Amino acid sequence: MHLQTAVLFLASLASASNLPVPQQLFSNADGPSASWKIPTIHESAVQARRVLHLETIGTLSTIFPSTHSTENRPSDVSGAPIGLMDYFADCEPSTGNPTILAISIATSFKNVAAGSNITLSLRWHPQNGRPYSAAALPRFSLVGRLEELTAEEITAQHVAACFVGYHPDAAAWLPGNRIHESHWVRLVVEEIYWIGGFGDRAYIGWIPVQEWQNVTKEEIEGIRLPGEKGHGWGSWSSWLGLGGEDKQEQAWEL
Structure with a gap:
């Protein structure tokens, strides 16, 4: 019943927007009519590394400790997860480990x-x-x-310049500032869980860390993500049920 309601809602939304509703959204696209293929795990790793390279803000998720000597927290949040926005930068392309400016007073880093x-x-x-x-x-x-x-890594990798290139406003709270105590950390990636999009046309699952680390700079620069600036929606034409880029662009016109 819920699925039927969702289908009717999407159909009505598409009708109001003059967009077709592709049937493959509601069934597996493994028949001969499918005009796309599900990306491999490595191709998905390349996409993920390009997202890391182009995006600048994510959500850090941590767990509240049972007690904290310097903070008055409600007792019932002990062991509860919390997700908070934070800056990151792709300053270690050889490893794929994001660089983070850790503010000691921030909840994520205290946790x-x-x-x-x-x-x-x-x-x-x-x-x-x-x-x-x-x-x-x-x-x-x-x-x-x-x-x-x-200290050697910070100097050799030009970490401050790289990070401020992604986040100009962060120059105000670099290590040694008069506002907050801060320090440079990397998130050492140990596991990657990926959702590439709808499951009938995108890989959903774990990406081995070796695949993540082995993505090359050339691979990252050689792909484009859906809707990336300066490019069309590419493979989205199949998702929309449209025949070409011109029709696709017309369909997205408001």
């Missing part, structure tokens, strides 16, 4: 200091301003641990 594990969740935001279904776009979580960067 980690108290023993919490941590994940960074990201999703792709199309840049070309067209309407889109967020459920059809890539998103993923990086499970790992925080590791301090050494």
